[in-house]
Amino acid sequence: MKIGIKKKMFMIALMGGLMMMGMNGNTAVAASPNENPFGLVYGNAIEKNEPGKVNIRPVEYEVDGIKVAANLYLPADYDEKSDKKYAAITVAHPNGGSKEQVAGLYAQRLAELGYITVAADARYQGASGGTPRLRDYPSNRIEDVSGMVDYLSTLNKVDRARIASLGICGGGGYTLAAAQTDKRIKAVATLSMFNSGRVRRNGFHDADIAGIPSRLQKAADAREKELSGDIVYEGFLPPNATDDDLRAKMAELPENTLYRDGIEYYGLTHRHPNATGSYTTESLMKLMAFDVEDRMDLIDQPLLMMAGDKADTLYMTEDAFAKASGTTDKELFLIKGASHIRTYWVPEYVDEAVNKLAEFYGKRL
Template sequence: MTKLKPLALAAVVALAAGEVGAADYRKNPFTLTYDGAITENVAGKVNIHPVKYMLNGLEIAANVYTPPGYDPGQSYPAIVVAHPNGGVKEQTAGLYAQRLAEQGYLTIAADAAYQGASGGEPRNVDKPANRIEDISGMADYITHYAGVDASRLGLLGICGGGGYSLAAAKTGKRFQAIATLSMFNSGRVRRNGFEDSQLSSIQERLQQASDARAQEASGKIIYANDTPLTDEQIAKLPFEMYRQGAEYYQRTNAHPGSSARYTLSSLLDLMRFDATDQIELINKPLLMIAGSKADSLYMTEDAFAKATGTSDKELFKIDGATHIETYWVPEYVNAAMSKLTPFYRRTLEDTRG
């Protein structure tokens, strides 16, 4: 157990007791859930700009963060930030987007289509093709934002957003630098189970997803993970990532747009997807960050080893951190930023002379 875990427990207890902390979305005008979040736009500092745009007929809700002293007449590098599975832009994606904006980048974090405040029915469809398209859509929008130098575009994917960022970067050559944090290979886990623990039930689960798809045709939507967990149920979850994730999403950093549920039929797409397929197509600088104590670390290590298309790559392990702790624990966020900042500075610097 790391020395900061008691902080997470204290936050859970505080929220359960009805106390309001800095991470309470109800007390933030932008419903941001992270400590140190922007509460008002102040001239000369990082500002947040809620925006909406259309992507394939759906309205996407996003937050754009502009750096201190932002001048639309100047030229800035930009970074797309993709949120975790079940997450929304107001949680860890927003935290990293804000921290990167502090370093001089113009950043964007958007809710995935069918999720959060973005459009799409039925709700909580979770298909890889959609998530990859979401990343491309953020790139489309931010590269036309006033002051952005489209030739200096970076990408950061967190958890499931990390796996989808790898997939987007295989063919999306606009991204000049790709980073992942606590990368989660959604297809592998949905297919094989966490730590490949459900190999024996693949065909059974595919049959369930197929049946769910058939029922959708008659208007009945079936969801997985549709019921919030009690504290007792959370404590009994078999993996630390899932236990801490439930605390993060349901307790300490809860947001009404965030949900662990997804349409069961989504498994038909998820289970034939793998973030590492054709990963050798990534030929740009790659930085992969994960906690040294994360039970999801094997996914980052596997992807890193297979990313043979670039020689400019680094795997950085945050000493003592678990998967979820990289989302919000200050010590570990600072550690991640200590690698992200020089990485993007080197790869997205202005070389126009």
């Protein structure tokens, strides 16, 4: 873990991650960040920039004075000297994740379809700036999505009238919130959407509403400790755990569930040093007052929400989708057989999601 996590991490309700390698002999093998020159850990990731293929450019820009680290993906036919303008798509990563994981995979796949895409580390997380580290305020994550739109709008090759967004897991909830008010986003899609505020407030599946006062008190206590520089964290990955520790923790949890699969994806098969699966406990003060469902009626853009039909998080997508009354151009798309995190890496599920995104963005951009 970066930045020395001092306090024990609680498995309250976090984000989205995905599961294990090796299904049906059709595995997209993930690399170690040390093996890929760009630190990418998803299968079939770019290893070098070549003419006539999708290229990647590490870039930096600022949002509210804080540095953002991002990867810009350019389509195979990209030519700085041509007159062609490209549609572009922002990709927001899951809670506790990084741009080198599933967000990068989908950004690369969308660039293969001809879009300029950007996957950025949220501020206070990953390689982006901001202290204290791992602060997770909804307002920051929402502004990060609009910040990606800002960045794309500065590029000469981007058609500003054709910018769209994709959000994955927690990044999906924050992308929906951004689209509610940022109408530069012309079409919005989510994959395995995770309503961070609802889960942090009510517990997973709203199973711990009675615990709201104690969580708020815990957040207040953590904020008080921050005054003396003692940062307290929450998370689903046990700190300083060995691979054997993680496997033992997984064995305690039901198969094909968010937290079991998250431990495997983030802790074992797609591990990245910038993806800790953690957030500051004090963040609960802001998280618990947020719920993306509250203003879903403000989305009047085309809307696509995708999720695995076996996902234990599906209720979040279904409930938010039902409240999106401001658009008549909307679709709920279920990926058969997929759990939440398997949509992040299992080739057949990724292909199905990408094919649906190709159809969706192709008609709206």
